[in-house]
Amino acid sequence: MFHRQQTTRTGSRYPAIGIACLLVAAYGAFTSGPTTIRAQQPSGPAVVPKGAQPLLIAVSQVSGDVTYTRRVNNRTRVRTVTLASKLQAGDTVHMDVGARCLLLFRNAGKAAANLAPAFDAIRPIAFRPEAPATDGDGVVAAVLLRGYSEASIAMAFERNQAATIQIDMPQGVARAGVVPTAIKPRFRIRSPRTVVAVRGTEIRELEISVDRGDILSMGRTGVVAANVRSGLYRSAQSEQGTRKGTGTDRRSSRLVRAIMDLTIRTRVVLAGPHKGRIEFDQAKRESRDAQSFGKGDRLKPNGNPKFQNFINSNKPNDGTGRADSTGGGGGGGGDGTIDGDGG
């Protein structure tokens, strides 16, 4: 009797549980599937902070099959990118293999003045009495996408004369240039593994791929710094590169590139009479800056009475180094003679 009652009770429970499981499985089967572009889109257009002006994103060059998607009224709209396309924050650019697309980020004030740069046209030379504008017709940054790329423009606005641009790229190849301003712009390209930031100059090439990882090639100037658990350390100098693999990173590091272009350009380095400023090898800059003061610095005239006495003594320089007071080993490898001290 007891067994018979138990059988009846379990029989009445199983259909309800089975139906519930069936419903869940059916819903999962119908709703799951390959990830579509709809699922990758942000929930809505990017929100511009208060007091900020959105940047205008113009397409300067395009070749190949390039489209962009935009969320409009909870629907995904797909459009082909042309030279007349005006992108905005929240759009995602999809490119085919072999395609190219150059995006220009311009501030709204300059863009309203119809100063679109014509790269393919020959401009007449205009002699202006005033100095040319340094803001490049309002262009704040430029991004060149090549090959198969997916680039989502997460942020593009200007606030307090500082531009903030962020591009999320799961895959692709990008080159970027940022116009340096007094208030440093904030330009970032994010990949699933890496955050690359630029301050005031360029990314020569950033390749984001699933097989080789993120490969960053450096421009003519700048440094690469890796921000890991142990802190920020330099990993590469100019004309070099760095790479972050696709494997599991136990250090959970982020790669941050910080280019102090303004600092480098305002630095005055006197390497010699035969080398001008533009010929100075920036890659060797650190080794030159790291030099400490040597014994030859005592030859400097400022506040050195022995040097003043020696200069005013009318004694010929015999090249022996004057070991009594100014003995050998100048900072620049001098041999102790006076003219060997380059300062």
Added chain:
Amino acid sequence: MTTRMNGPLAIAACGLLAVSLTAGGQNARRDQADARLPASVTVSRKPRAKIIDGYRAMARLARQHGRIDRQLDVDEMSFADLRSTLVREGVVDDGWGFIPMAGLKRDVLAYMAASYLDIRPGLLTSIFGMTRRYSYREMHHRGLMVQGQPRQVVSGSELLSVLTRVAAEVDRRDPDRQ
């Protein structure tokens, strides 16, 4: 007990019908949106690329570079037409008998990429032609492909990464294209 089951079963049937209709409508809209994207976007989401994906992507790249007729609708071509087109270009070996739905292996992709770039290292290779094995080793040496098993099936994303590097190599050889 049978009488008690009728109610839940009817509710379940109605629920399944509603869910299927709703999901079907969503899928239709998704497909409509995805159909307007470049074909490579669909390929990039595949965990395993197929032979026809590799052929089609390579043909699309060749069309972009002007090596085949720009008027060809590569996305609508049949597998046999794709194969014959690539064989004429020397990208695909004539002796290959792959079926369209077979997995695209790394050595096959390396052979196509090396042939597209006309990479023929070594004396024996230049005389007797390239093999898939040494194509893969050469492409790995040049940094166009990663190290791994030659017979491993590539993902769609990896396929597009390799082809992007091939396109960059073509641009590097011919700066006027940029």
